[in-house]
Amino acid sequence: MHSRNSSKTFRIAFATLAAGTLVVLSACSSSSPEPTEGSSEVEFPAATGSGAPVVLDDAQWEALVEAANAEGELIVYSSPPGTEETFAQFSEEYPDINVTVVREPTSDLIARMDQEIAAGVAGADVTWHSQPAWAAGQAEAGALNALQLAPETADAGWSDFSVGDYYLQVMANPYLLGWNTQIGEPVDNIEDLIETAGTTPVGIAEPISQNGMFQLETWMDAYGGEDFLEELSALNHTVIRSTTPLAQSLAAGEVGYVILMQPGLLDQLKEEGAPVEQIVPDDGHVTGFAYGPMTLAGADHPAAAQVFVNWLMSQPTQQLMVDEHGPMSAPVILDGTEGALGWDEVEPVNDADWPQERRDEFRAVWDTYFQPGQ
Structure with missing residues (x-):
């Protein structure tokens, strides 16, 4: 198993796509060695400060996708039923990235991640469940990375739906x-x-x-x-x-x-x-439960985790989620999305209350x- 160090910086070297060195913005600053000649680095400092979503520019996003493809793997811990097959379709858009989905009830997932984080063991790259209070606690402990949004994702308005730092609501299921x-x-x-x-x-x-x-x-x-x-x-x-x-x-x-x-x-x-x-x-x-993605600091595949989060918020995936996991409401209903409930039609529980x-x-x-x- 791989060790997890919540204070280290993760670097993924890949062939240079553009002149100069790319540093993807993150939740805190960190000093790092100069990149080797002929390569660039995407940095993923552990979350220790504000974890508000970071908006990338086109060049940064392109480089992040290249880094994710180089990683070639993604591990998702997910609680809603049926997401194994849904999330596996991520590889249809990113065929260089193999997806493994571990699905368990939220309480079991949280217990598993708590144990892995405490033991310094890398498990999930990204987790998808309905407990923002867990995200708040782990973010404060430095166990999560800030979300990094593609320009298209940010332009659609998704960054307005962060719940505290490090957690962004993407959908809500009604009872x-x-x-x-x-x-x-x-x-x-x-x-x-x-x-x-x-x-x-x-x-x-x-x-x-x-x-x-x-x-x-x-x-x-x-x-x-x-x-x-x-x-x-x-x-x-x-x-x-x-x-x-x-x-x-x-x-x-x-x-x-x-x-x-x-x-x-x-x-x-x-x-x-x-x-x-x-x-x-x-x-x-009508009330329900909202789901959102969180990316784990110390993950083995941090770039793939960020690309996956943006895939969740794309229009094709939003339609896929409505079709496979509806009825559901979405905070951002993109053009062409059919059948989604309005965000104000379902009141998600605030577990902090x-x-x-x-x-x-x-x-x-x-x-x-x-x-x-x-």
């Missing part, structure tokens, strides 16, 4: 409602579902994280506080810990409706012939009405 078309009726929103379900079994994803808690709290604010939880608990319900078995239960007809469903799962089952449908609630009380104490308080209220498996 969905779903039903089995053989035993459930179409519904438009959560209030409609409560009125329509009757004795039909209803599956509810257990609110383990602040994401689900925030959606439930938003509904409580709109529909009568704890009275809403009481009405929800009065349904013929089952609380299921994970959305994957929740989706499978709906497809099998074990439940007729599902609440707090994540995108992607029901689409896949529907393609396989399952009698399922889903909707984004139409009542204006949900410390453990607040999560415990919400869970205590929830547990007075619900128990897993009931």
